[in-house]
Amino acid sequence: MDFFVELREPSACSAPDLDRFKRLVRKGEEVRLQTLDSLVSHALVLALVRVGAEEAAVGALKRPNPLYRKKVFAKAGVADPERFGHELGWVYVEEAFRGRGIAPAIVGALVAHLPQASAYATSLEVNLPMHRALELHGFARAGKPYASTRPNKMLLLFLRTSVDDVYSEAAVTPKEFT
Numbered sequence: 040m041d042f043f044v045e046l047r048e049p050s051a052c053s054a055p056d057l058d059r060f061k062r063l064v065r066k067g068e069e070v071r072l073q074t075l076d077s078l079v080s081h082a083l084v085l086a087l088v089r090v091g092a093e094e095a096a097v098g099a100l101k102r103p104n105p106l107y108r109k110k111v112f113a114k115a116g117v118a119d120p121e122r123f124g125h126e127l128g129w130v131y132v133e134e135a136f137r138g139r140g141i142a143p144a145i146v147g148a149l150v151a152h153l154p155q156a157s158a159y160a161t162s163l164e165v166n167l168p169m170h171r172a173l174e175l176h177g178f179a180r181a182g183k184p185y186a187s188t189r190p191n192k193m194l195l196l197f198l199r200t201s202v203d204d205v206y207s208e209a210a211v212t213p214k215e216f217t
């Protein structure tokens with residue numbers, strides 16, 4: 040099964056394309072419908088996946104609302120939200136196309152498009168395929184699980200930091216020099 044991840048800025052999408060994008064996003068988890076139109080039009084880039092003529096999946100690099108981002112990081116107990124200018128999210132794969140590596144391919148295409156390497160993402164604690172898709176492309180769990188606005192659901196924060204950040208934060212001395 041061949042699929043192709045197309046990245047497009049929202050301004051380069053037709054109104055019907057945007058409607059199709061949002062239809063799939065609304066099927067996903069943790070979507071705030073009140074702000075969806077505005078967040079989609081302000082997104083850095085949208086990922087659209089087709090299999091043949093069928094729309095199979097979506098994802099995006101979002102420009103998060105700073106206040107919302109601050110709350111997410113505070114709930115996860117993680118500092119410096121302002122270091123993370125983009126959120127990778129709205130990943131949704133239609134059921135018929137799951138289990139074929141589409142989510143990892145979306146994350147990979149979006150990460151390659153990041154202007155600077157750092158980004159964050161959130162995912163339900165139980166969503167192991169999404170964790171795997173993020174981890175395959177440099178994201179790692181950060182902080183502690185926190186309660187979703189939906190009952191009985193816990194979320195996790197994932198961070199991707201630039202190679203420079205990782206190096207300086209780790210401040211490691213290689214074993215062979217100790």
Ligand SMILES: CC(C)(COP(=O)(O)OP(=O)(O)OC[C@H]1O[C@@H](n2cnc3c(N)ncnc32)[C@H](O)[C@@H]1OP(=O)(O)O)[C@@H](O)C(=O)NCCC(=O)NCCS
Pocket residue numbers: 066067068128129130131132133136137138139140141142143161162163166167168169171172
């Ligand atoms: C979560 C979701 C995006 C995954 O998409 P997908 O294209 O089916 O992902 P895949 O299963 O093909 O690939 C994910 C990876 O997780 C692995 N995986 C799948 N199930 C797993 C499990 N239970 N435990 C651990 N790893 C798992 C896969 O093997 C694959 O890794 P690999 O490439 O190393 O083999 C899809 O199920 C979905 O759209 N769910 C509803 C919306 C949603 O949850 N979106 C995420 C919002 S953050």
